[in-house]
Each structure stands twice: as structure tokens, then as C-alpha cells.
Amino acid sequence: MIVDGPGKGRVATLGMGVNSIGRDPAERVSLDYGDAMISRTNHGAITYDPRGQKFYVQHGGGTNLTYVNDEPVLEPRELEPLTHVQIGNTVLRFVPLCGVNFSWQDEPDRD
DSSP, X not given: OEEESTTTTOOOXXXXXXXXXXXXXXXXXXXXXXXXXXXXXXXXXXXXXTTTTEEEEEEOXXXXXXXXXXXXXXXXXXXXXXXXXXXXXXXXXXXXXXXXXXXXXXXXXXX
């Protein structure tokens, strides 16, 4: 959920695997709300590991950094619930809907 900067109040949905982040509409997480400090492609990524049921954040490799709770992400690191992720001038609050206590894979089909 974007808590500060352009797009404040909007929600970015993550999927399993690597969720690349950038301004380009083709990115899995497109943050194209007017923040020119966000790289067009691969600014950073948030990865969900369904086996370990954990999320990780990593730098995208470009010149623009990603921050977690005001610390630069220089190598992949585990992303804890309710932490702040800053990409450009946009700050997101990480609110996972799955993790070690719940996984969508655990739910039986109700068809």
C-alpha cells in the first residue's frame, strides 16, 4: 500500500515468484503515478518464496536505490510485515496476505 508520495492510498498486489517494480506498465508491479525517481524497469523486486513462505526485497541493479526502513537494499534481504519500502520518492507499507502462518496454497478448492 502506498503511504507517501505519488499514488498515495493505492495498493500494489504481489504474486508468487519475482515481482519486478518500475514505472513501465509491463512491470509486474507498475508504480506509474508520476514519480520520476522510480526507474522505468527493474528498479527493484519483491520475491515471494512459496516453499519458505517468506518475502524478500532486492535492488534492481540500476542507479536508483531501494530502501527498507530508511536503509539501502544492497543485497537481497527478508522483508518483514509492516516495514516501509521506499522506491524513488514513493513509500510503500508492506502488508502481506500470506506467510508462515497462512498460505493461499493451503486453502482447499471450494468448487
